[in-house]
Amino acid sequence: MQQFLSVSDSEDPGSLVKKALALKKDPFGNQIGKNKTLGLVFFNPSLRTRMSTQKAAMNLGMNVMVMNIDKDGWKIETHDGAIMDGDNQEHIKDAARVMSQYVDVLGVRTFPALKSREEDYSENVINQFVKHSEVPIISLESATRHPLQSLADLITIEELGIKKPKVVLSWAPHPRILPQAVSNSFLEWIKITDAEVTLACPEGYELDDQFIDGVTICHDQDKAFEGADIIYAKNWSSYHHYGQRLEVKQDWTITSDKMALTNNGKFMHCLPIRRNVVATDEVIDHSIVYQQAKNREFSAQVVLLEILERMK
Numbered sequence: 001m002q003q004f005l006s007v008s009d010s011e012d013p014g015s016l017v018k019k020a021l022a023l024k025k026d027p028f029g030n031q032i033g034k035n036k037t038l039g040l041v042f043f044n045p046s047l048r049t050r051m052s053t054q055k056a057a058m059n060l061g062m063n064v065m066v067m068n069i070d071k072d073g074w075k076i077e078t079h080d081g082a083i084m085d086g087d088n089q090e091h092i093k094d095a096a097r098v099m100s101q102y103v104d105v106l107g108v109r110t111f112p113a114l115k116s117r118e119e120d121y122s123e124n125v126i127n128q129f130v131k132h133s134e135v136p137i138i139s140l141e142s143a144t145r146h147p148l149q150s151l152a153d154l155i156t157i158e159e160l161g162i163k164k165p166k167v168v169l170s171w172a173p174h175p176r177i178l179p180q181a182v183s184n185s186f187l188e189w190i191k192i193t194d195a196e197v198t199l200a201c202p203e204g205y206e207l208d209d210q211f212i213d214g215v216t217i218c219h220d221q222d223k224a225f226e227g228a229d230i231i232y233a234k235n236w237s238s239y240h241h242y243g244q245r246l247e248v249k250q251d252w253t254i255t256s257d258k259m260a261l262t263n264n265g266k267f268m269h270c271l272p273i274r275r276n277v278v279a280t281d282e283v284i285d286h287s288i289v290y291q292q293a294k295n296r297e298f299s300a301q302v303v304l305l306e307i308l309e310r311m312k
């Protein structure tokens with residue numbers, strides 16, 4: 001693997017799931033990362049991605065450097081050709097090139113601004129890193145995708161051992177407007193499995209066509225939940241009415257009553273989760289979200305391993 005920005009960067013993404021499960025059994029068996037350094041650049045907050053990716057790198061014997069560029073760096077200009085006489089102090093092309101000289105692999109987290117769909121879906125920030133970095137780039141969640149999360153989700157689903165699982169990706173309420181990245185990415189990855197996938201969301205919350213191709217869309221949450229094996233909950237803001245908050249009449253919070261409609265379904269969420277807004281305490285406390293979060297370590301480890309193996 002040369003880089004990891006989406007499912008299409010792996011020739012055989014299904015094999016990553018199996019290799020990750022093997023790493024989970026023997027995390028320290030391969031020290032290929034000795035004398036190699038991973039850099040992690042954060043434009044946004046993170047708990048799981050930060051810690052699981054550092055742990056994954058340490059499992060392989062790597063050193064890790066973390067740069068919270070939004071807090072500790074100069075203010076970054078992201079537009080090509082900008083006349084930098086305003087607040088922004090350092091151009092992304094200079095920052096990316098320089099940081100890449102200190103490390104062997106570079107991870108980048110960058111959220112969308114949710115103001116312009118064209119700007120966000122152009123993936124300008126992470127693509128500038130790809131363009132100007134001298135080393136492979138790993139997405140730690142970009143404007144439109146979160147592949148390390150989706151790979152961990154697939155590892156978790158594989159561990160459940162359900163044949164042809166009925167999976168529902170359900171929209172849920174949230175006090176803020178959030179990116180579509182986790183949901184887009186989940187749909188892009190779940191397609192490589194034999195799962196039957198339904199997207200449950202209020203009208204106006206359908207995702208970009210490139211992600212929902214082949215997915216059943218259901219605007220009735222109760223109906224979607226009937227017989228489901230897995231409920232993957234997430235809030236996302238409207239793709240079609242970009243950056244807007246649409247009126248939603250029904251209550252989409254996931255409760256135990258709704259989970260009772262499923263086939264003893266497992267509840268998944270990438271975290272962080274707004275308790276008693278996205279889902280009730282009872283649902284979260286009986287869920288597999290911690291198993292899912294633990295698997296972030298092995299999704300990151302298998303990706304680092306594949307990248308390091310290619311560099312040998």
Ligand SMILES: NCCC[C@H](NC(=O)CCC(=O)O)C(=O)O
Nearest residue numbers: 141176178179181182270271272
């Ligand atoms: N990395 C996992 C999710 C990150 C982000 N969630 C958030 O920003 C939630 C913040 C809050 O609850 O205010 C998202 O939805 O893409």
Ligand SMILES: NC(=O)OP(=O)(O)O
Nearest residue numbers: 046047048049270271
């Ligand atoms: N799920 C996830 O990516 O969490 P963080 O935003 O805390 O890294």
